[in-house]
Amino acid sequence: MPLSVRADLADLPAYIPGRKIPGAIVLSSNEVSTRAPESVLAAIAAAAADMNRYPQMANDDVLVRTAEYLGVAEDRVTIGAGSVAIAQQFLQAMCTEGQEVLYAWRSFEAYPIITQIIGGRSIKVPLTADYRHDLDAMADAVTDDTRVVLVANPNNPTGTAMRTAELERFLDRVPDHVLIVLDEAYREFVTDPEVPDGLRLAEGRENVAVVRTFSKAYGLAGARVGYSVAPPVLTTAARKVGIPFAVNRVAQAGAIAAMDAAEELLARCRPVTVERERVHSALLEMGFEVPPSQANFVWLLLGERTAAFNEHCLDQKVVVRAFAGEGARVTVSGLPEENDAFLAAARSFAG
Numbered sequence: 001m002p003l004s005v006r007a008d009l010a011d012l013p014a015y016i017p018g019r020k021i022p023g024a025i026v027l028s029s030n031e032v033s034t035r036a037p038e039s040v041l042a043a044i045a046a047a048a049a050d051m052n053r054y055p056q057m058a059n060d061d062v063l064v065r066t067a068e069y070l071g072v073a074e075d076r077v078t079i080g081a082g083s084v085a086i087a088q089q090f091l092q093a094m095c096t097e098g099q100e101v102l103y104a105w106r107s108f109e110a111y112p113i114i115t116q117i118i119g120g121r122s123i124k125v126p127l128t129a130d131y132r133h134d135l136d137a138m139a140d141a142v143t144d145d146t147r148v149v150l151v152a153n154p155n156n157p158t159g160t161a162m163r164t165a166e167l168e169r170f171l172d173r174v175p176d177h178v179l180i181v182l183d184e185a186y187r188e189f190v191t192d193p194e195v196p197d198g199l200r201l202a203e204g205r206e207n208v209a210v211v212r213t214f215s216k217a218y219g220l221a222g223a224r225v226g227y228s229v230a231p232p233v234l235t236t237a238a239r240k241v242g243i244p245f246a247v248n249r250v251a252q253a254g255a256i257a258a259m260d261a262a263e264e265l266l267a268r269c270r271p272v273t274v275e276r277e278r279v280h281s282a283l284l285e286m287g288f289e290v291p292p293s294q295a296n297f298v299w300l301l302l303g304e305r306t307a308a309f310n311e312h313c314l315d316q317k318v319v320v321r322a323f324a325g326e327g328a329r330v331t332v333s334g335l336p337e338e339n340d341a342f343l344a345a346a347r348s349f350a351g
């Protein structure tokens with residue numbers, strides 16, 4: 001019999017990374033535009049010098065530092081090779097073949113991919129008419145077979161965010177046998193005081209895991225490191241299914257140095273959020289439909305015009321992230337001139 005790989009992989013959706021075009025302004029991957037501080041780069045360089053040695057298997061130093069940084073117990077923290085890896089670890093820890101993973105759609109494009117990879121069954125609940133999570137419909141969609149609900153707050157690619165009262169009501173409604181993974185990859189860009197800090201929201205709840213990342217606000221997208229905070233039972237399970245030594249030496253060192261430089265890094269989020277409001281208003285004035293965003297990007301509803309918009313922006317040397325037939329997600333830079341270049345492209349497209 002010839003060798004065959006899993007048949008279902010034939011229709012596994014591809015994760016499409018934001019494009020990188022030399023000389024263009026890259027607003028396609030929700031990265032920050034500025035390099036990591038010198039102290040972080042120096043820590044990474046120092047760690048790189050020992051590259052002949054494996055990193056710490058259990059991420060000891062970065063785990064201890066993360067727990068201290070967040071003010072949580074170490075047995076609640078998991079370090080992973082990006083928050084997406086940790087989300088996948090939670091799915092692996094919770095699901096066996098065919099079990100249900102529920103999430104809003106559209107949301108982070110990795111969700112259907114990691115669900116299928118672990119053999120789970122995706123249950124997608126459409127967003128509301130104003131591109132927000134339909135939390136009531138999601139709670140209604142939970143069944144005895146549901147094992148995990150993935151909730152991005154703010155949501156990617158819409159940028160929309162849920163507020164404390166609605167999210168608390170949702171957490172109260174979801175039965176205890178279901179793990180809720182609260183994905184806060186963009187937490188540091190939230191300015192609405194009514195959008196909750198997931199760590200506070202999760203306190204005292206045995207079925208909530210919060211995942212966050214050093215990729216965005218902390219400027220380490222290239223290092224691949226994120227963390228979760230969850231009850232110890234879940235944490236032990238998530239750590240168990242992680243690939244040994246997945247978080248490399250420079251990622252571990254970079255994350256520690258980034259937490260040491262947190263004040264400077266978090267201050268860099270402020271120009272991004274100021275620019276976000278400027279970009280959002282300008283786009284609305286041009287006639288685009290753009291939901292309010294609490295993240296470091298905006299979502300332009302373009303429908304069938306998406307491909308043309310994408311091409312137009314590329315012609316203007318601005319790379320955005322197009323979702324064919326739906327819209328374009330555009331990262332808001334902390335550098336006003338980068339946003340100006342995008343706004344000029346959008347303006348000329350709008351005609």
Ligand code: PMP
Nearest residue numbers: 082083084108156185213215226
């Ligand atoms: N969650 C959401 C909602 C995201 O948008 C992203 C990045 N695109 C991630 C998680 C993954 O981030 P990382 O794996 O780099 O930590």
